[in-house]
Amino acid sequence: MENLFQVAIDGPAAAGKSTVAKIAAKKLGFVYIDTGAMYRSLTYKALREKVNLNNGQALKELLDRTDIKLVQEVDGQKVYVDGDDVTDRIRYPDVSEHVSLVSSYKAVRTEMVSRQRKLAQSCSVVMDGRDIGTHVLPNAQVKLFLIASVEERAIRRYREELQKGRHPSMEMLKESIALRDKKDMERDASPLVKAADAVALDTTSLSIEEVVEKILHFVKEKQPS
Ligand SMILES: Nc1ncnc2c1ncn2[C@@H]1O[C@H](COP(=O)(O)OP(=O)(O)O)[C@@H](O)[C@H]1O
Numbered sequence: 001m002e003n004l005f006q007v008a009i010d011g012p013a014a015a016g017k018s019t020v021a022k023i024a025a026k027k028l029g030f031v032y033i034d035t036g037a038m039y040r041s042l043t044y045k046a047l048r049e050k051v052n053l054n055n056g057q058a059l060k061e062l063l064d065r066t067d068i069k070l071v072q073e074v075d076g077q078k079v080y081v082d083g084d085d086v087t088d089r090i091r092y093p094d095v096s097e098h099v100s101l102v103s104s105y106k107a108v109r110t111e112m113v114s115r116q117r118k119l120a121q122s123c124s125v126v127m128d129g130r131d132i133g134t135h136v137l138p139n140a141q142v143k144l145f146l147i148a149s150v151e152e153r154a155i156r157r158y159r160e161e162l163q164k165g166r167h168p169s170m171e172m173l174k175e176s177i178a179l180r181d182k183k184d185m186e187r188d189a190s191p192l193v194k195a196a197d198a199v200a201l202d203t204t205s206l207s208i209e210e211v212v213e214k215i216l217h218f219v220k221e222k223q224p225s
């Protein structure tokens with residue numbers, strides 16, 4: 001237990017957190033934990049069950065009867081809600097549009113954080129989100145805060161959407177990314193902010209491989225030889 005290692009990766013939407021976290025975890029033999037997928041899962045279920053998204057207590061009660069599983073499978077990480085594979089569904093625009101509201105409630109966050117800490121109790125992890133370095137894993141040995149210009153982040157999401165056969169408007173993508181960041185930064189309960197001891201990394205002109213290399217370098221520096 002004492003040798004467990006924690007890498008915390010935070011930052012705004014589409015900065016590349018989950019992409020590099022996934023690759024770094026694989027290279028390190030650590031477990032990758034996508035906390036955004038957990039908030040997205042609750043949002044998806046709340047929309048499906050028509051729960052009032054302005055009622056934090058109702059959302060917390062919904063969470064109490066919701067099983068969320070992050071499972072590493074051969075073809076990538078899958079997300080299951082009450083046994084159903086929702087991996088793709090939780091990335092749809094309706095979920096993206098409402099997830100910042102759902103994740104703004106303290107009662108919801110307290111339960112999510114407790115689940116996230118449990119997941120990190122028995123194995124070394126790379127965990128990404130908005131409050132990992134500041135709140136979920138305050139003692140993580142490596143903390144990174146990934147940033148990139150909003151233009152670059154919109155382009156990255158645009159390319160991703162094209163690959164999925166969708167053709168979104170670049171302006172709308174930019175707007176929705178900027179709006180989600182604003183909501184995440186302005187909420188009262190553990191807002192998106194760089195932890196004082198996190199390293200800020202601007203990935204605007206870095207490749208995925210370069211960012212992963214930097215993460216591995218920081219881990220190596222902190223790992224006892
Ligand atoms: N350094 C990078 N350079 C170029 N594209 C990147 C980089 N990092 C991530 N991407 C791409 O940007 C998109 C958003 O990345 P993602 O990991 O989903 O971001 P986040 O988890 O921060 O929201 C993905 O399509 C990913 O392949």
Ligand SMILES: Nc1ccn([C@@H]2O[C@H](COP(=O)(O)OP(=O)(O)O)[C@@H](O)[C@H]2O)c(=O)n1
Nearest residue numbers: 013014035036037039099100103129130131
């Ligand atoms: N630790 C976390 C992770 C995500 N979230 C919320 O969940 C949303 C979706 O997170 P995500 O990581 O899937 O977002 P993307 O940047 O991948 O689109 C964020 O915009 C936050 O509102 C959070 O509040 N705290």
